[in-house]
Amino acid sequence: MAPYHAVLVHFPVALWTTAALVILVRALSDGALAKASDRVLVPLLALGALLGLAAYVVGLLVWPLETAAASPLARNHLLVATWSLVYWTLLLITRWMQGEAVWEGVTRWVMLVLAGLGSILLTITGTLGGHLSGNPTAVSRVLHFLGWDVYDTFYLPDWVLLLLAVAIIVLPVIGLWGRRRPA
Numbered sequence: 001m002a003p004y005h006a007v008l009v010h011f012p013v014a015l016w017t018t019a020a021l022v023i024l025v026r027a028l029s030d031g032a033l034a035k036a037s038d039r040v041l042v043p044l045l046a047l048g049a050l051l052g053l054a055a056y057v058v059g060l061l062v063w064p065l066e067t068a069a070a071s072p073l074a075r076n077h078l079l080v081a082t083w084s085l086v087y088w089t090l091l092l093i094t095r096w097m098q099g100e101a102v103w104e105g106v107t108r109w110v111m112l113v114l115a116g117l118g119s120i121l122l123t124i125t126g127t128l129g130g131h132l133s134g135n136p137t138a139v140s141r142v143l144h145f146l147g148w149d150v151y152d153t154f155y156l157p158d159w160v161l162l163l164l165a166v167a168i169i170v171l172p173v174i175g176l177w178g179r180r181r182p183a
């Protein structure tokens with residue numbers, strides 16, 4: 001299945017990268033071109049989610065799961081690929097549900113930051129896949145410089161887990177509070 005995975009991953013990588021560029025253009029401009037490109041954002045993200053899921057499922061079939069689970073590098077790739085797929089799918093749902101309101105006020109900058117984070121996740125996913133197939137890039141040297149060797153199991157310090165637990169409670173509360181406040 002490795003050749004099928006290698007072919008399929010090009011689709012989510014290209015679609016999510018194009019979506020990030022559309023978000024960049026729309027966040028920085030209210031011009032006609034930016035508005036026109038925003039009209040393809042939901043289809044781009046939807047296709048990205050669909051083909052990302054296909055690449056993900058085929059990725060799971062490349063090696064037996066016990067083999068993948070025995071390698072820190074493969075586990076890292078699986079972990080970050082899961083994040084990428086869920087993250088970009090949530091961005092699709094956000095843009096879909098909120099419509100053009102995401103470009104109003106401060107949320108356009110939130111969208112820009114989200115697109116940047118998603119691009120970083122995608123870059124790391126591809127980098128780890130490249131390592132698995134014998135094509136390492138300089139990105140892993142940057143990650144090493146930041147304190148993570150891609151051949152070691154990725155873990156989060158306890159304080160980050162604690163912070164995430166707090167965020168899981170606080171963020172929906174802020175959302176509900178914002179929704180109830182009169183406009």
Ligand code: HEM
Pocket residue numbers: 002005006009012013052053055056057059060061062063068074077078081082084085125126127128129130132133135
């Ligand atoms: C959206 C999800 C995913 C993306 C974007 C992605 C991306 C990539 C990329 C760019 C490569 C390098 C391909 C090449 O240079 O030939 C790769 C290889 C690989 N990926 Fe993924 N991947 C994803 C999901 C997964 C999952 C869920 C697994 C399961 C463990 C997986 C397992 C592998 C393996 C084993 C290889 C090495 C294949 C070989 O032997 O050539 N991938 N991936």
